[in-house]
Amino acid sequence: MARSRVGGRASIADECAQEAWVVFLESLARWEGRSTLRTFLVGILLNVIRNKVRSEARSVPLSSVGPGSGDDVGPTVDPERFAPEAHAWPGHWVAPPQGWSVDPASARELRETLEETIAALPPAQRDVVTMRDVLGFDADETCNALGLGDTHQRVLLHRGRAKLRRAIESRLGLDPVRRPT
Amino acid sequence: MEVAGMTLSCQELVELVTEYLEGSMEPATRARFEQHLLVCDGCGLYLAQMRRTLRATGTLRERDVAPDSLDVLRQAFRSWKLRAARG
Ligand SMILES: [Zn+2]
Numbered sequence: 549m550a551r552s553r554v555g556g557r558a559s560i561a562d563e564c565a566q567e568a569w570v571v572f573l574e575s576l577a578r579w580e581g582r583s584t585l586r587t588f589l590v591g592i593l594l595n596v597i598r599n600k601v602r603s604e605a606r607s608v609p610l611s612s613v614g615p616g617s618g619d620d621v622g623p624t625v626d627p628e629r630f631a632p633e634a635h636a637w638p639g640h641w642v643a644p645p646q647g648w649s650v651d652p653a654s655a656r657e658l659r660e661t662l663e664e665t666i667a668a669l670p671p672a673q674r675d676v677v678t679m680r681d682v683l684g685f686d687a688d689e690t691c692n693a694l695g696l697g698d699t700h701q702r703v704l705l706h707r708g709r710a711k712l713r714r715a716i717e718s719r720l721g722l723d724p725v726r727r728p729t
Numbered sequence: 730m731e732v733a734g735m736t737l738s739c740q741e742l743v744e745l746v747t748e749y750l751e752g753s754m755e756p757a758t759r760a761r762f763e764q765h766l767l768v769c770d771g772c773g774l775y776l777a778q779m780r781r782t783l784r785a786t787g788t789l790r791e792r793d794v795a796p797d798s799l800d801v802l803r804q805a806f807r808s809w810k811l812r813a814a815r816g
Binding site: 623624625627630637638639640641644645646647648651652653658659662663666677681682684687698702705706709710712713716717 | 744774
């Protein structure tokens with residue numbers, strides 16, 4: 549029986565998704581140009597985020613979405629790039645950043661790298677980086693929109709930004725040679 | 730061993746860069762941060778590269794954001810459906 553393969557919940561989810569798509573496509577049709585880009589995108593993103601939060605609250609244990617979990621902790625720069633404890637200057641660069649010959653704002657491939665990296669960020673980091681650094685909202689607006697505390701917002705921003713810098717460095721072939729572990 | 734301007738290690742400094750750029754740093758920490766920058770090229774470069782990265786990210790808004798946001802939406806709906814389908 550073909551029908552038994554589709555659970556009731558999946559059908560409801562399908563309807564929800566389709567309904568959201570219709571709303572989204574209608575608003576896209578009403579979108580009249582760049583002057584409203586900011587407002588438009590924010591409305592869309594906030595709805596998606598709200599929906600996502602609601603659906604995650606239903607299906608994911610709280611401990612795995614709270615602050616301090618998963619990718620929110622640990623160094624943002626490879627510890628191997630710094631001198632170890634035993635060194636005369638522990639924590640000082642042993643593999644410092646190398647100068648960039650290209651400005652990432654003007655090189656198309658670097659802008660693409662940024663886009664890809666943002667898209668691949670963990671969702672909470674991606675939402676904060678998108679609001680702060682792509683759309684240009686301030687910290688308060690971002691905290692309010694995403695329901696984050698000051699510190700958590702800054703941690704997410706910090707981790708997301710560090711990955712963007714690293715992605716450019718890597719794309720420019722300036723990754724330090726890694727010692728085998 | 731303590732070197733002038735090195736009361737903060739490079740490894741500590743890179744984790745404070747966002748707090749510094751946000752202007753949310755306590756004055757005492759800010760002074761140590763800026764002292765370190767005066768004597769450390771590596772950290773100066775790290776901070777400069779972070780600023781260039783942010784400027785570049787800001788330029789994505791002009792042209793490239795809409796398709797990205799579409800992807801965000803698609804992904805959100807896809808994972809939403811997947812999760813619901815798994816029960
Ligand atoms: Zn340094």
